Amino acid sequence: MIWERKPIDPRRTAALRAIHETEMYLAECLRHPERVRRIPIVRVGFGKFPKGLADEFWYGVLATT
Numbered sequence: 001m002i003w004e005r006k007p008i009d010p011r012r013t014a015a016l017r018a019i020h021e022t023e024m025y026l027a028e029c030l031r032h033p034e035r036v037r038r039i040p041i042v043r044v045g046f047g048k049f050p051k052g053l054a055d056e057f058w059y060g061v062l063a064t065t
Contacts, residue, residue, distance in 0.1 A: 037061060 029036045040057060042049055 040053060
C-alpha cells in the first residue's frame, strides 16, 4: 500500500505553535503567580493614570521578552 502525504499547511502549523506557546505561558503563570505582570486598570470615571505609567508598563513588558 502506498501512503499519500498531505502537504503541511504552514498557517495551520503556525496556529498550532501559537496555541501551544500560549498554553505553556498560561500554565507557567498559574504555577508562579508571583511572576505575573499585572495590567494596571482604573475604573472609568474614577481616576486617571499617572503620567508615564503606560511607558513604564510597556517597557517592563517588552524588556522581558
